[in-house]
Amino acid sequence: MRVAVVNYGVGNIFSVTSALKRLGVEVEVVAKLDPKSYDAIVLPGVGNFEAGSKALSERGLRGAIIEAINAGVPVLGICLGMQLMLESSEEGEGEGLGVVKGRVVRLRVPGKLPHMGWNSLSLVRWSEFLDGLGDQEWAYFVHSYYPSPDDREVVLCETEYFIRFPSVLGFKGLYGTQFHPEKSGETGRKLLRNFIYKCVRR
Amino acid sequence: MPLCKRVIPCLDVDAGRVVKGTSFRNLRDAGDPVELAVRYSEDCADEIVLLDITASTEGRSTIIEVVRRVAEVLDIPFTVGGGIRTKDEAWSVLLNGADKVSLNTAAIQNPQLITEISKNFGDQCVVLAIDAKREIRSGRVIHSVYSHSGTKHTGLDAVQWAKRGEALGAGEILLTSIDMDGTGLGYDLELLRRVSSEVNVPVIASGGVGELKHMYEAITIGGADAVLAASIFHYGKYSVRDVKYYLKERGIGVRL
Numbered sequence: 001m002r003v004a005v006v007n008y009g010v011g012n013i014f015s016v017t018s019a020l021k022r023l024g025v026e027v028e029v030v031a032k033l034d035p036k037s038y039d040a041i042v043l044p045g046v047g048n049f050e051a052g053s054k055a056l057s058e059r060g061l062r063g064a065i066i067e068a069i070n071a072g073v074p075v076l077g078i079c080l081g082m083q084l085m086l087e088s089s090e091e092g093e094g095e096g097l098g099v100v101k102g103r104v105v106r107l108r109v110p111g112k113l114p115h116m117g118w119n120s121l122s123l124v125r126w127s128e129f130l131d132g133l134g135d136q137e138w139a140y141f142v143h144s145y146y147p148s149p150d151d152r153e154v155v156l157c158e159t160e161y162f163i164r165f166p167s168v169l170g171f172k173g174l175y176g177t178q179f180h181p182e183k184s185g186e187t188g189r190k191l192l193r194n195f196i197y198k199c200v201r202r
Numbered sequence: 203m204p205l206c207k208r209v210i211p212c213l214d215v216d217a218g219r220v221v222k223g224t225s226f227r228n229l230r231d232a233g234d235p236v237e238l239a240v241r242y243s244e245d246c247a248d249e250i251v252l253l254d255i256t257a258s259t260e261g262r263s264t265i266i267e268v269v270r271r272v273a274e275v276l277d278i279p280f281t282v283g284g285g286i287r288t289k290d291e292a293w294s295v296l297l298n299g300a301d302k303v304s305l306n307t308a309a310i311q312n313p314q315l316i317t318e319i320s321k322n323f324g325d326q327c328v329v330l331a332i333d334a335k336r337e338i339r340s341g342r343v344i345h346s347v348y349s350h351s352g353t354k355h356t357g358l359d360a361v362q363w364a365k366r367g368e369a370l371g372a373g374e375i376l377l378t379s380i381d382m383d384g385t386g387l388g389y390d391l392e393l394l395r396r397v398s399s400e401v402n403v404p405v406i407a408s409g410g411v412g413e414l415k416h417m418y419e420a421i422t423i424g425g426a427d428a429v430l431a432a433s434i435f436h437y438g439k440y441s442v443r444d445v446k447y448y449l450k451e452r453g454i455g456v457r458l
Contacts, residue, residue: 014299018274046324112402116326116373117205118248118457138457140279142301142326161205183279183301185243 001025001196004038006065008055010047010080019182019189023196033061035068040200045080049104049145052080053094062097069099074173074199082169082176083147091145099174102149109162113144119179121157121187127170128198129191130156137187139167139179146178175199206455207421208248208428209445210406211435213238214255215284218268220436221255233436236271242435243278245442248457250276251304251376251430253331254284255351266298273299281329283376289318296323304329304376307349310356310363313370320371329406330372334360334393335380345393352380364397364405375401376430379409384433386412394424406430414440414448421454 005017007029020027020042033041043065045052056062069075077085086096089104096104107115120136139159146165149155157168159178168191169176175195181188213220213235220233239250252272254265269282282295283304292303309316309330320328333352334345345360364375377397379390389407398405404427407420417429434440446456 012296012299012301014270014297015273015277015301018299019277022275112404114324114326114373115205117208119205142324182277185278188277 001039001200002037003027003040003042003196004030004033005042005044006033006061006081007031008045008052008059008061010045010052010055012046013044015180016042016044016078016182019192020196023193025196031059033064033068035064035073036071038068038073040196041065041068041073041075043075043077043081043084045078045084046142047080048092049080049083049089049096050092050094052084053092053096056084056097066097066099069174072173074195075175076195077174077176078182079143079178079180082178083145085169085174085176086147086149089145100147100149100154100169100176101151102147104145105148106145107143107161107163107165111162114142115144115161116142119159119161121159121167122164123156124158125153125156127156129170129175129194130168131194131198132190133187139177139181139184139187141167141179143178147176173199206248206457207426207449208406209246209417209442209449209456210249210251210428210430211238211242211247211442212251212253212408212430212432214253214432215265215268216255218265235268236275238436239272239276239280242442243276246446246458247278247442248428249278250280252280252282252300253304254282266294269295269300270298281376283329283331287312287315289315289322292319293323296327302327302329302374304331305372306331306333309367310347310349310358313366316367316370316372320373325371325373328372329374329376330364330367331376331378332360332363332367332397333378333380334390336390336393343392345390345396348380352383360393361396361400364401368401368403372403374404374406376406376408382410383408385410386434388412388416389420389424389426389429391419391424394420394426398425398427404428414445417445418449418452418454421449
């Protein structure tokens with residue numbers, strides 16, 4: 001099992017790489033992506049949507065990721081990496097990958113932003129990605145924007161921070177979390193293990 | 203709906219080992235940072251703070267190697283402080299797996315550092331650590347800020363400095379009472395209350411905890427968003443879960 005962690009220059013990828021290695025898989029951090037040479041792809045990322053969108057284009061990763069998705073390689077997007085699966089964002093200019101229809105919108109809430117800390121996941125729809133997860137398990141969030149997909153069928157979990165917003169997406173081999181599974185203790189371990197051992201068909 | 207209150211074990215690290223002293227002196231060895239961080243994570247800690255306590259005094263650089271080893275095994279957020287003086291040093295700590303950097307002496311000497319780091323990497327990763335000590339000035343008690351691991355009087359007032367830090371881009375305030383640190387007699391609730399009522403960012407209570415009720419009071423009376431402790435955890439007086447059950451029974455939202 002070979003997993004590519006795409007390094008497009010936004011934020012810390014050491015933690016996510018370490019978390020995957022602990023699952024016993026071969027992890028390669030790649031700046032260029034050969035779409036068909038990996039069993040799974042992880043798109044991490046902390047930071048600004050516009051910068052992320054630009055980095056994907058400049059590094060020629062856009063086409064490669066879409067090609068991998070079309071070839072059926074499972075992809076997990078984390079935080080900004082998940083937001084980049086959508087078409088656009090209120091955070092800034094630039095296009096996402098558009099593999100999930102919809103846009104990323106700002107959390108318009110009377111509370112502090114970024115929404116940072118431990119919050120819980122409400123299970124909305126079953127998926128093998130969520131296997132073994134109980135309702136209201138805790139996950140670690142750091143963000144000010146959230147995904148708003150057109151098709152609500154792709155929403156697997158929601159989280160409440162003054163409003164309810166989609167916190168886990170998933171369909172056809174594409175998965176995304178608004179929180180950081182690599183920083184979410186037991187909950188995160190379960191999700192990463194599910195992604196590697198249940199969502200990836202070998 | 204509001205986020206839960208956090209319980210944070212703090213690892214004071216000197217030469218790669220966790221130590222804890224009374225009022226920043228008389229250090230006693232309490233173990234390996236990696237071992238302890240994992241133990242606390244399994245015990246339901248919400249976060250870990252790793253402070254290189256000798257860095258400012260001796261001018262050592264940060265403990266990148268320890269950071270990396272901790273990040274390899276830890277899957278909860280952690281903050282690293284001690285000796286971070288430049289944006290590049292902060293970046294290097296973050297790149298090696300830390301989620302936040304804590305600034306103390308360097309921010310006092312160069313307040314713009316707070317802004318530089320928060321502009322580049324986000325407010326959420328900048329923690330302003332303030333070490334404060336009671337002082338009588340013009341007949342009333344104020345809390346005066348100390349730098350260099352609590353050894354140098356700066357002339358700054360803790361409340362004013364916290365407010366300024368927030369305005370400069372700090373995402374959190376880690377507030378330590380030098381008077382109470384290591385005594386086990388409780389946090390300085392007055393200091394906490396004064397700072398937490400004046401800033402909008404989360405305040406972490408630090409210094410002086412000895413009993414479970416001290417943590418409850420830091421939250422209910424002091425207005426703290428998180429409670430930090432070292433020795434009560436290191437020497438096994440209480441577990442993180444003990445703290446959380448105690449808080450939960452009294453109606454405080456915690457992650458369990």
